[in-house]
Amino acid sequence: MTSISRVFMNGNSQAVRIPQEFRLDTSRVEIYRNTDGDLVLHPIAADRGAALLQALEAFDDDFADLLLADQEAPLPLQDREPL
Numbered sequence: 001m002t003s004i005s006r007v008f009m010n011g012n013s014q015a016v017r018i019p020q021e022f023r024l025d026t027s028r029v030e031i032y033r034n035t036d037g038d039l040v041l042h043p044i045a046a047d048r049g050a051a052l053l054q055a056l057e058a059f060d061d062d063f064a065d066l067l068l069a070d071q072e073a074p075l076p077l078q079d080r081e082p083l
Contacts, residue, residue, distance in 0.1 A: 005017045018024070026043040034040055 001021065003019045003021065005019055007014060007016050009015070024041075024043050026045065028044040028046075030042040030044055032040055032042075
């Protein structure tokens, strides 16, 4: 499928209107020129886990050991009155 679109200036950047049938489901793309001189747009998937991994890097190994020890500790018995 091909389509013709228009090229326009958006501030100091050149932009291309992407027709509806070619819409992308991402907010970032990689753009490069192939050996034939064609521009190629490649959608970049959102890196949703990056912020979590960055936050986890702030914890040291002692923290992970404490979490594991707490998880392995038996739960205290509950006092229950007979029915």
